[in-house]
Amino acid sequence: MYVSQDQQKSKALTIAVTGLNANDNPGPGLAVIRALREGFRDELRIIGLAYETLEPAIYLKDQIDKTYQIPYPSAGVKALVERLNYIQENENIDVLIPNFDAELYNFIKIEKELLSVGIKTFLPSHKQLEERDKVNLKAFGDKNNFKIPADEVIFKSSDIEASAEKFGYPLLVKGKFYDAYVVQNASDAHKAFHKLHAKWGLPIIIQEFIKGTEINIAGLGDGKGNAISVIPMRKMYITEKGKAWAGITIEDEKLIALAQDFAKATNWKGGFELEIMKNDKGDLYIMEVNPRFPAWIYLTVASGQNQPKALVDLALGNPIDEFSTYKTGKMFIRYAWDNVVDVEEFQKFSAFGEL
Template identity: 70%
Template sequence: MSKNTDHLCIAVTGLNANDNPGPGIAVIRALRDELGDKIRIIGLAYENLEPGIFIGNQVDKTYKIPYPVAGTEALMNRMIYIQERENIDVLIPNFDAELNNFIKLAESLLAIGIHTFLPSLQQLANRDKINLKKFGDQHQFKVPDDFVIHKEAEIIKAADEFGYPLVVKGKFYEAYVAQNSNEAYKSFHKLYAKWGLPIIVQKFIKGTEINIAGLGDGKGNVLSAVAMRKLYITDKGKAWAGVTVEDEDLLTLAKNFAKASSWKGGFELEIMKDDKGDLYIMEINPRFPAWIYLTAAAGQNQPAALVKLALGQQVSEFKAYKSGKMFIRYAWDNIVDVEEFQKIAAFGER
């Protein structure tokens, strides 16, 4: 049943607006742009120092939630506690690692009034880094060759096949370009320690980095797709500045992905365009990216559209967006009294 978008209460995760930012604050900004000040935003945080907790004009109230490793029961218990106080209408998760639990809980959350618009567990698994090459081969998408490895020694096999440089990627996050075997081993151990096994060793593709933020309706259609060329890239490979571009091939790729996967919800395609103009899918992120506010600025407010979809409202396909819209991210020292910090640290809500 559809619901009016006035006075909505929307819960958002990913408030870690740091140098490798979660998408939460950008999602909230897009929602406030379209749905106005009448909405109430509930932040859901894992750590006391997630900067979004303290951005008062964006987040009305924040609750800490258990880490994904605590499992669905702990998360559901916490969500019930929060729901008794907040009456949340829609929840938008923004971290890869938490999606598994939220997808499993989607029906239980709906039973207490919390709507989501998420992919299935199968869809989530298909685009996983470990399965991405197979997914690409099945649907005629170009994906760089890779080896999924469990031992350091297996790097030799990958290097023999691909040569250097090659890309060493963690199971969930982070990737390093290794110029030689020393760097490859170092990257392997760094990623192993942080994210566990397996590690993905991928062939290096030289080209231009372009990302596409998209919204799939779950029926094989992409309702919105906005392409962004990275202009400034941090040492963690994140776009710190970017510009929207218009390229029919990129939009066709997004449409083909939605069709092949019947993707439901927000997604991001990380693309490398090589010298010949071939488009390689480097990764598929199962959620909105941190630069998602640019979609709203360019004329396709994807987070607001997702809220409407979650509430069962009809959303028409966006037809165009403005190319040449740029984002230039910046860091800001937010001043906070320790009493405010104490609320979240001691009581788990602020």
């Protein structure tokens, strides 16, 4: 059911969010919701969109008003549209924020169909998505004068030896969507290849190892070449999967300029994360470009730039100025805690796909 702008003003803003998992490689969804809750206060209704029954945020009732299960990206756009149309009839969603790399292609493809039923998004184009893909990242860097580690895209484990001879060990072995392993020898490289192949499919990326300080940058592009918000964070604690479990905002004009240059080169529309390695010479290498908000996105709120709220304003066409300042020395330290729920809730969501 389509809701006019006048009707929208009289009701709480309704925002749908994906990425509700919270394991040792957490999705950004819960952090995005937390940012939106703080940005919009009581004038907000959050709809969770989950793929699996054990995504923890489903059962956090103080954060999510209602959750619906949606089909996996592999089910295709038709199944996704049908499910979202059903959800829209019940919820009148104003803005939808996808938070997984693997789902973005489908959501971008149905952007106009979503808009026709009143659901706004603020997403990059398929071209933008493709250019920053891990498989194409080196060519993208060469084209736009960004430093990118040398890499090779392989489809057979037997190709590892040639890459190792070219780059030397250690090496980075990376999956097409997620996960990366630093390997010290051929045996570990082959193990990493098969793990990533089994989980994410082919191809696998073999990347030159750059020694240095790991820095991540959360940014928001307006689609016109401007970076509305840029927050750099230095990793302080890193998990075995290479994920930041603690970090601190830092001041570095070169990092800000790098994110601004990325937004200008791509006309990026939406949230993005640059994974940076800063070597001992001060050179900034872009290791990855993630086409959505990172899991640590709430740190932007604590630093004075609420990127998820700003994205919603952009999606709604509300006027917004570029953020000019942020607080440095703001730290996040991630932790795990047990949320106890009744099995009836799990069974209800498993059976009906709603909670």
